[in-house]
Amino acid sequence: MTALSPSIVWFRDDLRLGDHPALNAAIHRGGPLILLYIREKDAARKPGGAKRVWLHHSLQALKSDIEDRGGALILRTGVAADVIDALIKDSGARAVFWNRRYHEPDRDRDAAIKEALTERDVAVESFKANLLVEPWEVRTKAGTPYKVFTPFWRAAKDGMEVSDPLPAPKKLECVDKVLSAALDDWSLLPTQPDWGSKMLNHHTPGEAGAIARLTDFLDGPIEDYAQGRDRPDKALTSKLSPHLAHGEISPRQIWDACKDNEVTSRKFLSEIGWREFSYTLLFYNPDLATENFADGYEAMEWDHDDQAFEAWTKGQTGYPFVDAGMRQLWATGWMHNRVRMVVASFLIKHLMIDWRDGEDWFWDCLLEADLASNAASWQWVAGTGADAAPYFRVFNPFGQGEKFDPNGDYVRQWVPELKDLPNKYIQQPWTAPDKVLNAAGIELGRDYPEPIVDHKQARERVLEAYKTARNSA
Structure with a gap:
C-alpha cells in the first residue's frame, strides 16, 4: 500500500487540540502530520507586549500537549507563503489545513496562499473554528x-x-526530523521579566x-x-x-x-x-481600529496632551476608580469590563484624547488584545462605533466607583495609598476634610494626585466639542 503524503496543519489563533476542525480533518485524511505555527513577518498588526507574554506560554503549553501525544510542534518565522512552500518542498506534503481568520489582510494572504497551492495540486481546506x-x-x-x-x-x-465540540486526539503521528525554531529564541518575553512574570500570577495560559x-x-x-x-x-x-x-x-x-x-x-x-x-x-470594516465607524466625527478636535495621557496610563489621574483599573491592567494584563468602560470614557471624554490612542495602549497591555473586540469596544465608548453609547453619555468616574465598588475594596486593592480612607471618601478623596486625610496618612499632591481635570468642566468641554464636530460634518 502506498503511504499517504503528509498534511500540514497551520495553527494560528487556535492554540488547542480539542475542537480543532483543521486538525481533525487532517487526521481523518490519514498520513503523517506537520503541526506548524508561523511567526508571520507580514502580519497586519504585530502582537503587543502583554500578548507576546501569553503567546510564549500558550505555545509552550501546546508544544507540551502535542509531545504528550507523540507529536511535535514546528515553529517557523517568515512570510507564511514562503514557510509553507519550503515545508512542502522538504516534506512532500500534499495537503494544508487551517481554521479561518476574519480580518481582511489575513483573509487576503490566506486566499493568495490557497490559490497558489491549488494551482500546484496541493489540497487546501479551511474551517470555521473560532x-x-x-x-x-x-x-x-x-x-x-x-x-x-x-x-x-x-x-x-x-x-x-x-x-458538539470535537474531541482532542489521543495520539498524533507526525513527520520526523522537521526543523523547528526554539521558542526561547523568539524573545517573546519582556526584557523586564517582573512585568511579564507577575501577569502569570493571575492566569494559566x-x-x-x-x-x-x-x-x-x-x-x-x-x-x-x-x-x-x-x-x-x-x-x-x-x-x-x-x-x-x-x-x-x-x-x-x-x-x-x-x-x-x-x-x-x-x-x-x-x-x-x-x-x-x-x-x-x-x-x-477592516480599518475598525483606526477609522471611525460612524460618520460625523472626523472633525473632532482631540487634545494631544502627553502628560495627561501618561497620568492615565500610570493610574495617576486622581480619580481612584480609574486609577485602580489602569493599575490592574498594568499588573495583570486584564481589566474588569465595567472598569474598561469607565477608564476609556475618562480618556476620551474627560481628557479629550483620541480613542485610537487608548485602543493602542490596550493593544500593548492586554493579554487578550483581540483586534475585533478591542476596536469595537473603544469605538462603542467613544460614540463613533456601531450600536454605540451616545456621544453625550459621559461616565461619572467617581459615581461609577460608588455604585459598583460601594465598599471601596477594588480601589483599596489597586490604589493601596488610599486604603485607610473611610468608604465615604474612597472614591472622592479630594472631598475629605484635612483631618480625615491626615488620619489616613495622605497628603493630596504628594501621596496621591489631585484630580487632573474637573469632572463637570470636562463634561461640558467634551459635549461642546462633539456638537461642534457633528455640526461641521
Whole structure:
C-alpha cells in the first residue's frame, strides 16, 4: 500500500487540540502530520507586549500537549507563503489545513496562499473554528450586515445550530526530523521579566488552563453573573478572554458547557455574542481600529496632551476608580469590563484624547488584545462605533466607583495609598476634610494626585466639542 503524503496543519489563533476542525480533518485524511505555527513577518498588526507574554506560554503549553501525544510542534518565522512552500518542498506534503481568520489582510494572504497551492495540486481546506457564526452567515432581510447588536444576536441565535465540540486526539503521528525554531529564541518575553512574570500570577495560559477556568466559572460565579458582573470588587467574571483570543478554547466548547443551564448562562452567552458581533464589524470594516465607524466625527478636535495621557496610563489621574483599573491592567494584563468602560470614557471624554490612542495602549497591555473586540469596544465608548453609547453619555468616574465598588475594596486593592480612607471618601478623596486625610496618612499632591481635570468642566468641554464636530460634518 502506498503511504499517504503528509498534511500540514497551520495553527494560528487556535492554540488547542480539542475542537480543532483543521486538525481533525487532517487526521481523518490519514498520513503523517506537520503541526506548524508561523511567526508571520507580514502580519497586519504585530502582537503587543502583554500578548507576546501569553503567546510564549500558550505555545509552550501546546508544544507540551502535542509531545504528550507523540507529536511535535514546528515553529517557523517568515512570510507564511514562503514557510509553507519550503515545508512542502522538504516534506512532500500534499495537503494544508487551517481554521479561518476574519480580518481582511489575513483573509487576503490566506486566499493568495490557497490559490497558489491549488494551482500546484496541493489540497487546501479551511474551517470555521473560532466563531459560532461567521460574518456572512447572519445578515438582515435586506441582505446587509447588522449594525446593532440586539437584532444581530437574536438573528444569530435563531439560525444557529451548534454541533458538539470535537474531541482532542489521543495520539498524533507526525513527520520526523522537521526543523523547528526554539521558542526561547523568539524573545517573546519582556526584557523586564517582573512585568511579564507577575501577569502569570493571575492566569494559566494553555488549553488546560482554559478548560479549568471555564469549569471554575460554571461551578459557582456564573450563578451571580447576571446580577454581579458589573462589580469589580467581586470575582464573578469568567476571565476567559485571553484564552479565547489565543484559541485555547472555542466558543463552541463554551456554548456546549453552558447548554444544561440555559437560563443561568443567558447573560454570559450574550457576552460571547458581543464578541461574535465585533468580528462581523471587523470583517466588513477592516480599518475598525483606526477609522471611525460612524460618520460625523472626523472633525473632532482631540487634545494631544502627553502628560495627561501618561497620568492615565500610570493610574495617576486622581480619580481612584480609574486609577485602580489602569493599575490592574498594568499588573495583570486584564481589566474588569465595567472598569474598561469607565477608564476609556475618562480618556476620551474627560481628557479629550483620541480613542485610537487608548485602543493602542490596550493593544500593548492586554493579554487578550483581540483586534475585533478591542476596536469595537473603544469605538462603542467613544460614540463613533456601531450600536454605540451616545456621544453625550459621559461616565461619572467617581459615581461609577460608588455604585459598583460601594465598599471601596477594588480601589483599596489597586490604589493601596488610599486604603485607610473611610468608604465615604474612597472614591472622592479630594472631598475629605484635612483631618480625615491626615488620619489616613495622605497628603493630596504628594501621596496621591489631585484630580487632573474637573469632572463637570470636562463634561461640558467634551459635549461642546462633539456638537461642534457633528455640526461641521
